[in-house]
Amino acid sequence: MTETFLTGDEESIDEQGLIADAREDVCILHIEDDQSFSELVATFLQRERDYFTVKTENDPQGGLSRLEEDDVDCVISDYDMPGMNGLDVLKRVREKHPDMPFILFTGKGSEEIASEAISKGVTEYLQKGGGTEQYEVLANRIEQAVARNRAEKQVTRGFQAIEAAHDGISLLDEDGQFIYVNEAYADITGYDREELLGKHWDLLYPENELDRVNKEMLPEARADEWKGRTIYTRKDGDPVKVNHRLAYTEDDTLICTIADIPEAEGIREELSLKERAMDEAPIGIVITDPSQEDNPIIYANDGFVALTGYSRDEVIGQNCRLLQGEETREEQKAEMREAIDDAEPVTVELRNYRNNGELFWNRVSIAPLLGENEELDYFVGFQQDVTERRAVQERNEEWIQTIQELGGVLAHDVQTPLDVIRGRLELARDTGDVEHLEDAEAALDRVEVLTEDLAEVMQTGELVNEKTSVDVSRLVRHIWRTLDVGDASLEVDTDIPEVYADEKALRRMCENLLGNSLEHGEEDVTVHVGRLDEEPGFYVEDDGPGIPQEDREDVFMPGFTTKEDGTGFGMVSVAQIVAAHGWQIRIRDGIDGGTRFEIFATTM
Template sequence: MIDGTVSTLISAPTMGLMNLALALALVAGYRVLGLMEWRGYGRLGRAAAGLVLGGLVMTGLAMVRLGVSIDPAPITYWGHSAYLAAPFLLPLLAALKIDPLLGRIAAMAMALLALPVLGLAGAIVLGVAALSAVALPYLLQRWSFWRNERRFAILALLPALLLVPAATTFPPLGIVATALAFLLHGPALMGMLRLLDAETRVSRIAARADRKAQDELKAAPLISRTIADLPEGVAVFDAADRLVACDSTYRRLNPLVAEMLEIGAPYSDLVRANVLRAPQRPDAMPADPEAAIADHLALHRQLPWRFEMPGPDGRTLLVIESKTADGGTLRLMTDVTAIKGRELRLTELAQRNEVLATVVGAVSSGIVICDATKPDHPISFVNTAFTRMTGYAAEEVIGRNCRILQGRDTDPESLDRLRRALAQQRPITVTLRNYRKDGRTFWNELSISPIADAQGRIAQFVGIMSDVTQRIRAEENLREAKNQAELANRAKSEFLANVSHELRTPLNAIIGFSDVMKMELFGPLGGPKYQGYAKDILDSGKMLLSLINDILDLSKIEAGKMELHPEPISVADVFDSAMTLMRERAKNGGVTLRAAVAPDLPPLMADLRVMKQIVTNLVSNAVKFTPKDGTVELTARQLDAGKAEIVIRDTGIGIAKADIPEVLKPFVQVDGAHQRRQSGTGLGLPIVKSLTDLSGGSFHLDSDVGQGTTVTLHLPLCTEKESRSAAE
């Protein structure tokens, strides 16, 4: 502590002056710095500022006026150091809190200045005190520290005046005196600051209000410019629903109440005027104006909300109202006429697309759209008719090429034409044999047209598919019928040529022999030569009659007028009749005739004349085309299922396999215009086959050239019931 020599110079008045100087310094410092309201510190910051100035003044006065020396006595060394270090603590903390950078510089400077005075112990005490002071604000926030601070502060000043001289006069009491002085002096000073804080409260509130007003004045132009720059109409109403501000766009969009848009205008008056002045625009006039006003104000009390209203010049306005933080209303008004127009166009476009989709889905032709901008022209759309026509679902073909419909029977030449047209981006129509999903074929008439986009570039290929399978088949049938007609005409021409020969031959014989007999060239009639002529005339007449019968039978069969009279008949009788008629011709040709009928063969149920005609024609053909030393064999036996099998087999010249279908056609002979070996009209086998079919049987012809011919007939047998009916 200060040694005894110096301590005698310190008197009570001197200590009083020092305390008075400290109090004055606190008041002055608080007045100057306390009004600055260091943010984040409040009372603690203001107290720290006052204590800093007071501590500096007290320390300065003590060191300058009295001079300082540290008592070397160990018992008082730490107390003296703490007493002298306390004034340095408060300015150090204040500087660090106000400005960290300047605080560090000030702290270093103060430490360098205080170290010679305080010594190492003082510096350590200063550090410990600093840490304690940092924790002091947190403790003050929790403790009810200010309850009796005024009385405590006044009472604490008096013993402080006595303790400080005692500490300087009696060194052994330095530690206790210093501690008591610090504990009593600090609360006393803080109590004074509390009183000063109450005195300056009004001025500080006024200062804050002034700064806030200045900040608002600075921000007002920025807010006004921001509102003015907005494309929407903006109006702000306060909590009492009075107009605070609105921009020029809002005025322009509200021409009916433009003159009323003044600061302070009530919201309800603006709404009422807007509704009641609507007769100027009949499209916006509600049926019940008062009800419309009431509804509007009711919805206004339930913010936020939005609605559309008619604007000037037939425009459509979107109004959005919402609450502000202070309870007011922010009203935004936007011209959405263009948006509504686009929405209307989109709606119309959607409706047209829906109609087109309905039409496209309802048409019977398949429609396929391919992307022309991609290398492989993938499918981008197909309609219902396409899926029905091809068997593929839409998702199975989207993104794939139309080649999925092609196959091995698709015409390569048509495909080549199609590819060239697509490469040249020109329309084309082709008919292709395409394949369905299940592998079945159909004829597709495909018409492809390129579609350009807005820039004139080909963007799509649209294909119209028509299933023309029935038409192609009809055309094929027509061509086949035409070919058949041409063949029939040619056959008939050949037939006429043959018939003319066949008719002329017996007629010439009849006429020639008749003339000879009439002219009695070989003497009077009755001579033996005339008997031969009469026989030739008879044979020629029979031949002519047979030919005419064949022609008549064929015409009846083709006309469906052939009448049959089924009855039980014996196959053996039919064979005997044919053998009798053909025996002489076979003998003359050197052909052997044989017949064999199974003994257990029941009778046939057929027309007797027809059966004789069938068997006789077959035997006649066999004898005619069998060379000398050949054989013609007739056999008959019973089959299962009530059928009889009749076989006429010869060892004649035979027929080529490819010609068998032709010989079964009327008027056709396989050797055509070639020199025939045997004469004939070509009606025999067609008549036999047709009569067999009419009789309920079946006809089969098998032949090889040079090996002979076998004709097999399956005919119905007579049942027991039919036999009894015939017997009755």
């Protein structure tokens, strides 16, 4: 059982809201002197959260050095370690990283240690348990601690951004009194911050503006938002015209933002700066004019020219659909048309064409630009080449599908020796004959070898790795001795040529073929393995019930089985291994109407 002690005011934080912020890469430093346990923790944590990266240090001093070298999001530490215990590590970490999430994960638990850890600023205290559920608890605590830390950093950055903003920002309570003003707000109004805090907003308005504030501005702000221009009276008595925006929060706090209206020269400089920034932007930007026929492009930046291969002269006056073509799907085009008709923002990814006809994936974001009267003036479009990202995404999806299929197939391959173990143990229990235990032990050894083989397959994603010359006759006889064959018999020709293959994969293939004959044949089924005469290769045939002609095309399809408790993966495994070697397989009639599988190739 895992015991946890919470050290923060978790009830005041929306955990679910914060967890989303942690679902990016999280780097975890685990300081644990037991190497085998630390490896186990890393495996389980990374299985629980695929975005976790666990870096392990078995020496506390090495862990502290690693913390300074790597970009770490959370530290996990054992308590009882040679040279430096977990609380010493915590003290050293807090000296340089006072806000770093730190979890004491120890098997030596006591209220005294927990109390001391909390007093020294530990984020979480968890006592190691005996089951795997402790790793899920640990993963959750890491996720929550990192999310909380990131959220607090975001709040701090947000407040710093407000403080550094060029626009004036203030907050007023429900009575209309200032409870916060930033430096820019104080500068525009000419007051010190302390002079505004606790004062009513009417301090800043001339008498003739008060009626407008009460009857127009505040009611519209309470309904949704008010924005426009107002005139403030500065502390020195001079009027100042500002662009003004008002809105209420759910708790009735009034948010007020103002921006001093610059002189014409300042406006021109600002526009020039914005245009230069747009031209230098690493993405394509266009502005279109919906008041003109067909909503033509009136501005295109350098990024759009580089992205599409069109010159500015070629695109000015054209509609953006000049990038569309045969591979541009109607669904995305319709979504953009609907958003433009409704003057709503939209983002889609679609296939577009460059000037030279080259296809590329384009991420297009369109937003309406509204004038002072909330009338639609223009549309701005941002375009980004995401071809490489889409290709990576498609490869990842294909890889995931491949691994899923491999998982089902490889799980089936382990089943045969497991069935042998169960059968031999049952016989040993019923008869008391220890020879059955020896057979079960041999099958267990086979499971261990097979597990290592399958782990290699899953890691590499390849069914076939190192190839050598393999004696098929010897391999088949060896496999037969590991199977629960009962009264079945095996005949193996001695002239089968050696094949160039991955012996581990070939063994799994032959186990499935022999197991198929044993599974579907009578108790005294005869299996014959021999050499093909027409082309290089060999066959596995039996005198069982055979496979009907109409079912032969489906035999190698995932899920096809003629048994109620069958998985349908045995023959899929055979087909995959055959294909991975570049061979071919066909089904013909075997002994007395049984089944014959022929594996062949141009060269083997």
